[in-house]
Amino acid sequence: MLSMDSITKVYRAGVIETHALRSLSLEVAAGEFVAVTGPSGSGKTTFLNIAGLLEAPSGGRYVLDDVDVSTMKDKARSQTRNEKIGFIFQGFNLIPDLNIADNVEVPLRYRGWSRSERKQKIDEALELVGLSARKQHLPSQLSGGQQQRVAIARALAGEPKLLLADEPTGNLDSLMARQVMELLEQINESGTTIIMVTHDPELARRAGRNVHLLDGQVSDFQPIEPPPAESEDHVAIVA
């Protein structure tokens, strides 16, 4: 699904160069749920931006869904982003003036789908996150957890192959965080590849694979241990 080979990213400010990624190589298979962890400044966000085609790498090769996207122009990158990638942000990033349905519709608008197609996808996505009844509400009228579920619906509405989540539970309390995480797992089970940047070791454990970044490189490529099934927290989620 995603293949990065010797990706580098250098930010230049005058004569000062900051190496955010140093020859990062990573393979993610279709259907995987990968958690990317690492300390602040390790390059997690830069990695996610490059993976999401929001930034171009300074060097290296990036193949997404069998297409080399390293040197794509803006129009093609935007189209690829729209068709193949869904984003979930820590701060939800909903558009405050638009109601829930219109927020979910945003990526579909750039897809060029007909009105009826868009309506169907919006209904399906909101149904999936359990917010069908809140279509006409504004984001400000929802709780943080509900807003993040809207953001997930928006990310899923266009049926992307890759879902990129940047600290998706970072702004939520523990109960809402678990609900969101459960939703992500459900989405992954349906076949969508998920790469999630997180600081939370518990969330990282629940992903299928953990990639640890340090100084812009992958430092640890070991599968994480499965979470203890008897954990009270986990039981609570299942319940």
Next chain:
Amino acid sequence: MLSYYSKLAWLSLKRNPLLSALMVGAIALGIGVSMTTLTLYYVMSSDPMPLKSDRVFAVQLDSWSPDEPYYDRDGGAPPPQLTYRDAMALMESDIPTHHATMMHRGFAVRTENENLRQEHKSGRATYAGFFPMFDVPFLYGGPWTKEQDESAARVVVLSRETNEKLFGGADSVGEIAYLDAEPFRVVGVIDSWQPMPLFYDLNNGAFTETEELFVPFSVPISKEYGAHGSTNCWKPEMIESFQDFLQSECVWVQHWVQLDTAAQQDAYQAFMDGYATEQKALGRFQRPLDNRINNIMEWMEFRQVVGDDNRLLVVLAFMFLVICLLNTVGLMLAKFLNRAPLIGVRRALGASKSDVALQHGVEVFLIGLLGGLGGLLLSYFGLLAVRNWYRGYEYLAKLNPEMVATSIVLAVLAAIVAGLYPTWHITRIQPAVHLKTQ
């Protein structure tokens, strides 16, 4: 997508109503001031007879003082009016297709209807050639005849409005109207006719109404009436009677000719010069030979209908528009950059740079459109103020369809120009930078 972007633009304007009002207001103010001055300039400088303005000429003969020219400018140009006797000599020519000497002269007017009060009406004494030369449209009847010109016949042509007041708008040809208590037979009623500027007698204002009635030039002469207008004399002369005045060197009548071909124009120039040469032999026309014919647009230029002040005012108004636009650029830039995080989200969700540019372009268009409508409203009130404050601008200070369309187009173009840089700037933002900051 255009309807979608229009919806987003409207939401954006509603989100920051004060900022939006400032942007629309800045454009409206610039457009309002520019269009007010431009409308005045446009009407002042427009061609009042576009179909034949290059074939109708005002005549100048230099009968002025040998000591100094009438005008200091334009090579010491001749006076704008003629002496009575020179005008009468020119009326003898058979070169012009039409020609007419004329003067402004008012009359006290009444009819046999005792219910109508006698009213003073502005009038023009002229020759029958006036009407075909200036393409005057007739509602009823027509001009008087050449014979009636020569015999000082008591005949009158009424304006449409005068006919409505005196005869209720009916076909009044053959009816009697009393001018200064003397009966005149109505021979024609002209339809609505308002050349703007009113070029043929600029001594009485270029932006006034056409006269309310017309009589043969010979009528006031036979009644020994002078003109209600400008009379200029340079020669110390004993003027003890009206006949003395008619034979004097005072200039007080206007003379216009229609010369359809270059040959006619050359022949008429030769005729004028020949006449002046004859007069020189009689001791008149002591200045160097300088007789001129000026077509309508040349005449308005020569008489400075559009003054340098007006041109300067238009330039200043457009400079003001530029200042308003610069302010709009700043406001738009602030507004657009304030929304950079939202644009970052849209970019992440698949919007290309061109999508972002189009979204903002539609918003800029909407701002321009609203600014244009606001500008039109301000222009309307601006022109209303001009009409109320300055006499003689009643016909000048009116919005016409061309200026309405120009206002809207200019406002939209101005907004697009103002929006180019902010729009370009917003397409250049790095979405990744702003996604964390929303």
